[in-house]
Amino acid sequence: MEHAQPASMRDVAKAAGVSAQTVSRVANGSTAVRPQTQQRVEAAMTKLGYRPNYAARALKHGRFKNVGVLMHNMTSNGNVRILNGIVSAAAESGYAVTVHTINGQANQSLNSAITHFQQLPVDAVVAVLERRVPDFNEFDPAKDLPVVLISEDPANHCPTIDADQYGCSTAIVDYLLSKGHRTVYHVAGPSWSRAAESRAKGWRDALKQFGIPLPKTYVGDWEADSGYQAGLALAREEDCTAIYAANDQMAYGLVQGLVANGKRVPQDVSVIGVDDSLLGVVPRLTMTTMRMKFNEIGREAFSMARRQCEGEEVPVGVKTVIPAELIERGSVRDISE
Incomplete structure (x- = not known):
């Protein structure tokens, strides 16, 4: 039994009544397409089952538009909210997110965990470090895979951010x-x-x-x-x-x-x-x-990763600190009066 050929970019262009270049722009997350045209192209993609060739895109543009996230777990409140910030900011920039957890691997080195992402189609990694890692001070990311650390300690080789x-x-x-x-x-x-x-x-x-x-x-x-x-x-x-x-x-x-x-x-x-x-x-x-402000931390960490992907220098050796905010309700009494 013969299988139908997957829909091509030209098939989508014909169905949507646009050029193949316009389909390419939509597939690559470009903002240079009118909303009505984008909706028409996306509807044609869905109807025809078209899937962009991300490997080809990476060869052409040098990026997968995908950021890896390394976490010790996805259950703690802070991690969930950080991840939400990363995912929402990534979506706004046309990026996808790939998550890898190392729960139960307390002694795993940062280098070995990041090496895992080098086998995946990601452009950068945001590592959320709740625990100490044995090679924190020695870790030096590969030139072709920028790393941002959400960490209490500033790193010598990576941009670092955390709450105060x-x-x-x-x-x-x-x-x-x-x-x-x-x-x-x-x-x-x-x-x-x-x-x-x-x-x-x-x-x-x-x-x-x-x-x-x-x-x-x-x-x-x-x-x-x-x-x-x-x-x-x-x-x-x-x-x-x-x-x-x-x-x-x-x-x-x-x-x-x-x-x-x-x-x-x-x-x-x-x-x-x-x-x-x-x-x-x-x-x-x-x-x-x-x-x-965990959501803000996640959003800013993604921004640091994206800016590096796009060739921008992001300072290392210092930590971006996001201050906390006092929320007064009813569980504290003033006894000085």
């Missing part, structure tokens, strides 16, 4: 102390997390700057149950009037644990989280938080 993990913690301590609290307890994220490490360091340094002895640290795993257990314990700390949890899920569990042990929030204990991930999830949300 450290600065959000110092701002939280300043905020709670300004409300009359004499100290701030901290429920930290897991030890493997670079973000958790920097947030804990910011908390410690801010308290030291005010000459306040460090209270006991409680360590969670980013999930609400670990915050709940910390809340049960912290309810027994007599001097505990303010708690900073390293993310909103733990902060939410923390509140439940405090209440279960007879404390009121914020009348007895003030609680603040980080990331603003509960908005739209928890009804009548009262959690005060530092909003991390």
